[in-house]
Amino acid sequence: MGSANMDLVVTTDVLPKPGETVFGTDFVMVAGGKGANQAIAVSRAGGDGALLGAIGSDSFGVTLKARIAAAGVDTEQVRVVYGSSGVAVVTVDAEGENTIVVTPAANSAFVGLTEAELAVVREADVLVAQLEIPVGTVTEAARVARESGTRVLLNAAPAQPVPAELLELVDLLVVNEAEARAITGRGREAPEALLDVVPRAVLTLGRHGAWYGDRDGTTRYVPAVKVELVDSTAAGDAFTGALAVAWGEGRDMLDAVRWASAAGAACARRLGASVALPLRSEIDELYVPG
Known part of the structure; x- marks a missing residue:
């Protein structure tokens, strides 16, 4: 559940400075948005x-839904x-780094979940959500998920404080350093602080890999899969989607994080957002068992 955007992607040798062309x-x-x-x-x-999400009545909306x-x-x-x-x-830019400006538009109107939408949540194995739609909508869905036995994976992006009411409903939190700091005030130096607010968490560290921890006592750094970086735009989304699949399939969590890391790496080898997301065979090709 989350946002759907039309991504207008431009490549350039260097990112422009303010006032520079x-x-x-x-x-x-291409189709984009974290959801x-x-x-x-x-x-x-x-x-x-x-x-579950919202698109506009414009031509972008028609194209988005079809893609x-x-x-x-x-x-x-x-x-x-x-x-x-x-x-x-x-x-x-030529190094694969990016800048992104988002206009939410229809995504901001995604409030007041219908019974049909809630039925999708109730029937799911895992609810995956982010913070590019109203947080009240995410909280409503997470509450219904908890009541129905559906596990909740929150990718708390973009970085912002997350209400305690929502964090109490999260089974697995996925954040980068900026997002972790927005929630706990701590980043890479103290990832265990995430376990004060959720039962299990993943801190993604880009080319430095990822950290996984849970309240059962497991804490481990998982090394990054090395590839030639082309575009990191959707690597985090590839990671989160693959992690949800692995978790839904019942994999050991550390193994799930390793597989998700391979997905993020495979995605970063291509330009674009949704068009760069890897197939299962491409993930398996880069996956290194622990």
């Missing part, structure tokens, strides 16, 4: 996923609201 080298327009990306990542990793469905995601419950769809303007 630089020439781009390429342009692509859509992670739903597609789930599908490509071999999971059976449905997306998400073409990736194997169930879009039956995706809402169409009057007005603009969400848009993200992404600039990627």
Whole structure:
């Protein structure tokens, strides 16, 4: 459950400074938004996923829904609201680093879950959510998930404080350093602080790998899978989607994190967001068992 945006992606040798104009080298327009990306990542990793979210009544909305469905995601419950769809303007430099500006538009109108939408949550193995839609909507879905025995994976992105009411409903938290600091005030130097607010957590560290910990006493760093970096835009979404699939399949959590790390690495080898998300066979190719 989450956002769906049309991503307008420009590549350039260097990211522009304020007031500076630089020439781009390429342009692509692809389906994006963390909700859509992670739903597609789930599908490509071999999971059976449905997306709950909102698109606009504009041409971007028509294209978004068609592309998400073409990736194997169930879009039956995706809402169409009057007005603009969400848009993200992404600039990627020659080193694979990026800047992103997002206009939420229809995503901000995704409030007040319907009975049909709640039924999808109740029937799921795992609810995957982020923070690019109203936090009240995420909390409502997480509460219904908890009541129904559906596990809740929260990717608390973008970085912002998360209400205690929502954190109490989370079974697995996935954050990067900035997101961890927004929640606990601590980052890489004290990842265990995440276990004060959730029972299990993953701290992603980019090229430095990932940390996993849980209240059962398991804490471990998982090394990154080394690849030639082209575009890191959707690597985190690939990681989260693959992690949800592995968790849903009942894998050991450390093994699930290793597999998810392979997914993030496979994604970073290609330009774009949803179009770069890897197939299960590509993840398996890079996966290194512990």
